[in-house]
Amino acid sequence: MAYRAWLECVRGCGQRYDVGQIVYRCERCGGLLDVEHDENELARRSPAAWIQLFNERARTNQWPYGSGVWGKKEWVAPWIANENIVSMYEGHTNLFWAERLGAEIGVPDLWVKLCGNSHTGSFKDLGMTVLVSAVKQMIAEGKPIRAVACASTGDTSAALAAYCAAAGIPALVILPKDKVSVGQLVQPIANGAIVLSLDTDFDGCMAVVQRLTEDHSIYLANSMNPLRMEGQKTVGIEIVQQFDWEVPDVLVIPVGNLGNVSAIGKGFLMMKRLGLISRLPRIVCAQAERANPLYLSYLTGFKEYQPVKAQRTLASAIQIGNPVSYERAVKVLRQFDSIVEQATEDELANAAARADRTGMYCCPHTGVALAVLFKLVERGDIGRDERVVVLSTAHGLKFTDFKVRYHQDALPDVRARYANRPIELPPDPEAVRRAVESALAGRS
Numbered sequence: 001m002a003y004r005a006w007l008e009c010v011r012g013c014g015q016r017y018d019v020g021q022i023v024y025r026c027e028r029c030g031g032l033l034d035v036e037h038d039e040n041e042l043a044r045r046s047p048a049a050w051i052q053l054f055n056e057r058a059r060t061n062q063w064p065y066g067s068g069v070w071g072k073k074e075w076v077a078p079w080i081a082n083e084n085i086v087s088m089y090e091g092h093t094n095l096f097w098a099e100r101l102g103a104e105i106g107v108p109d110l111w112v113k114l115c116g117n118s119h120t121g122s123f124k125d126l127g128m129t130v131l132v133s134a135v136k137q138m139i140a141e142g143k144p145i146r147a148v149a150c151a152s153t154g155d156t157s158a159a160l161a162a163y164c165a166a167a168g169i170p171a172l173v174i175l176p177k178d179k180v181s182v183g184q185l186v187q188p189i190a191n192g193a194i195v196l197s198l199d200t201d202f203d204g205c206m207a208v209v210q211r212l213t214e215d216h217s218i219y220l221a222n223s224m225n226p227l228r229m230e231g232q233k234t235v236g237i238e239i240v241q242q243f244d245w246e247v248p249d250v251l252v253i254p255v256g257n258l259g260n261v262s263a264i265g266k267g268f269l270m271m272k273r274l275g276l277i278s279r280l281p282r283i284v285c286a287q288a289e290r291a292n293p294l295y296l297s298y299l300t301g302f303k304e305y306q307p308v309k310a311q312r313t314l315a316s317a318i319q320i321g322n323p324v325s326y327e328r329a330v331k332v333l334r335q336f337d338s339i340v341e342q343a344t345e346d347e348l349a350n351a352a353a354r355a356d357r358t359g360m361y362c363c364p365h366t367g368v369a370l371a372v373l374f375k376l377v378e379r380g381d382i383g384r385d386e387r388v389v390v391l392s393t394a395h396g397l398k399f400t401d402f403k404v405r406y407h408q409d410a411l412p413d414v415r416a417r418y419a420n421r422p423i424e425l426p427p428d429p430e431a432v433r434r435a436v437e438s439a440l441a442g443r444s
């Protein structure tokens with residue numbers, strides 16, 4: 001069956017473009033573009049039949065449908081031929097029942113979606129498989145694309161470099177010098193990308209990559225490009241699928257450039273229109289206090305919006321003052337019951353460490369989401385009987401320096417309440433026994 005999709009201006013000016021066209025903004029009004037699907041055609045298959053199809057494909061080796069993204073291909077990118085798909089079986093990440101942490105904070109039905117348990121260690125893989133596949137198809141059709149480029153706070157560049165390396169397409173990544181973790185920096189280096197380190201912040205890198213990609217032979221991979229949204233929207237669909245097609249009450253998402261929350265909202269709205277679900281979750285956006293333009297706009301009911309100069313934050317992947325997808329996100333958030341809240345450095349670091357004590361291994365951005373969750377539960381904005389899902393956006397192992405310095409109580413503006421120091425001793429069994437006894441006594 002031929003499902004149709006096209007690019008359409010998010011400002012509602014009605015302008016449409018072919019999905020294979022290289023265009024990042026509406027040429028009529030300057031608005032961002034979204035991929036739109038022919039939902040009348042999709043609606044010819046019943047909700048029960050879609051659910052059955054998605055369930056049958058999940059995690060199978062029927063390439064490419066075993067991928068969490070490509071198992072929903074008809075809803076994501078039906079125009080891409082299977083031979084052009086560049087997939088590393090992204091998605092189907094585990095949804096972890098945070099039993100101990102939930103009991104501690106009084107929300108027993110607390111879950112964490114571990115999006116970082118993925119090929120390059122963040123949810124960015126979900127979008128990048130779609131974008132790089134689309135580029136591979138454009139090249140196959142004869143478009144003169146020489147490279148794919150992105151500005152990044154670390155995870156987008158890691159995903160772009162890996163997927164491009166798998167496809168044999170040159171990747172060009174532009175990073176703010178000294179503002180990404182060592183783990184994130186070495187990922188594109190290992191995958192052979194051309195890595196440019198600029199003495200500016202993310203917003204400065206974004207401005208440069210937009211100029212660079214005015215030359216259409218260098219393709220823009222930032223989330224301004226709507227193709228990545230199509231892959232990222234599957235995470236919300238997957239969460240519902242993992243709950244046997246029941247919608248959780250609340251989703252908590254750490255946000256920076258606002259692409260991910262726009263994508264997740266888009267996925268939920270699509271499921272609702274196509275009848276797979278009958279209600280929407282509440283969406284909580286969690287920002288770092290040091291990079292909080294969405295929070296400030298939320299305080300005005302989204303009537304006003306001012307980009308900010310993002311300050312240095314431990315949550316480096318969301319250190320963004322001028323989010324590219326602001327207009328997309330607000331359009332989506334208005335359709336949900338939504339809250340935006342912020343977290344300080346001290347709150348995010350201690351929230352991550354507290355969750356680690358219950359078996360997780362949280363990145364700082366997941367710390368932002370958890371800190372916001374704790375606040376909203378204390379304030380009564382999230383009820384104790386609600387089913388809450390926190391999006392963990394990256395793997396904690398990418399942020400070793402953050403963890404090490406936390407446990408040395410050496411992070412600026414953080415008092416490490418859960419610091420755990422190794423006990424150094426001579427190799428003397430008696431001294432070790434005494435140290436063990438005293439440590440265990442401290443825990444009881």
Ligand SMILES: *Cc1c(COP(=O)(O)O)cnc(C)c1O
Binds near residue numbers: 259
């Ligand atoms: C990209 C990223 C985010 C934020 O997603 P946006 O789409 O920029 O809002 C959050 N956490 C991590 C770890 C990320 O890499």
Ligand SMILES: [Zn+2]
Binds near residue numbers: 026
């Ligand atoms: Zn327009």
